[in-house]
Amino acid sequence: MARLGMVIDLKRCIGCNACTVACKQENGTPAGVHFARVITREVGTYPQTRRTFLPVLCNHCDDAPCAQVCPSGATHIRADGIVMVDKDVCIGCRACAVACPYMNRHYIERGLLAHGYSGDGVSPLEAVKFTQFEEGTMTKCTFCAHRVDQGLEPACVVTCPTEARIFGDLDQKDGRLRRLIRERNGWTLLPEAETKPSVYYLDE
Numbered sequence: 258m259a260r261l262g263m264v265i266d267l268k269r270c271i272g273c274n275a276c277t278v279a280c281k282q283e284n285g286t287p288a289g290v291h292f293a294r295v296i297t298r299e300v301g302t303y304p305q306t307r308r309t310f311l312p313v314l315c316n317h318c319d320d321a322p323c324a325q326v327c328p329s330g331a332t333h334i335r336a337d338g339i340v341m342v343d344k345d346v347c348i349g350c351r352a353c354a355v356a357c358p359y360m361n362r363h364y365i366e367r368g369l370l371a372h373g374y375s376g377d378g379v380s381p382l383e384a385v386k387f388t389q390f391e392e393g394t395m396t397k398c399t400f401c402a403h404r405v406d407q408g409l410e411p412a413c414v415v416t417c418p419t420e421a422r423i424f425g426d427l428d429q430k431d432g433r434l435r436r437l438i439r440e441r442n443g444w445t446l447l448p449e450a451e452t453k454p455s456v457y458y459l460d461e
């Protein structure tokens with residue numbers, strides 16, 4: 258079985274946030290819930306300054322603390338490594354949000370699904386998309402599991418105009434992901450948390 262993962266090439270990312278928008282449209286997340294975000298920083302001293310971009314999403318950790326602490330079993334890891342939440346089992350205790358060191362859990366507050374992104378009622382698209390969420394429960398990035406199950410790549414990957422995101426199987430020894438990580442010294446966020454993330458970054 259595969260262990261699905263992603264490599265994000267920071268040398269290619271231009272901070273356009275197309276991934277953020279693509280994710281929002283694909284998953285129809287409620288207002289304030291962003292599965293795919295881009296952290297922007299300004300570095301240097303004027304006039305020698307530049308902006309850096311760090312796209313973040315759920316790392317689909319192999320040793321996922323969110324799954325380990327979940328008392329109901331709602332958070333579970335699929336055989337292909339995708340970390341999921343079953344909204345019908347989640348009791349909304351938010352233990353996973355505390356356990357995730359990357360702040361990638363999103364709680365659907367009571368009343369949040371009553372209005373859409375524009376704040377003025379719910380659009381026809383949102384009316385359909387919102388059926389996958391439940392107020393009072395947790396949600397998160399699924400690596401677009403509904404697309405993956407159809408042989409498609411996550412929306413953020415296919416939308417990225419610079420092809421900074423590469424999706425694939427981390428278990429394939431000679432696969433593209435493992436080769437990029439090996440050849441360009443790929444790294445993960447917060448290795449000290451020992452969560453074994455499936456999202457790697459390249460900056461060399």
Ligand code: SF4
Pocket residue numbers: 314315316317318321322323324340356357358359360361362397452
């Ligand atoms: S990044 Fe957070 S939410 Fe995602 S699998 Fe890891 S611990 Fe869980």
Ligand code: SF4
Pocket residue numbers: 326327328329330331332342346347348349350351352353354394395
């Ligand atoms: S909020 Fe839901 S998914 Fe998170 S730990 Fe509690 S029961 Fe599990």
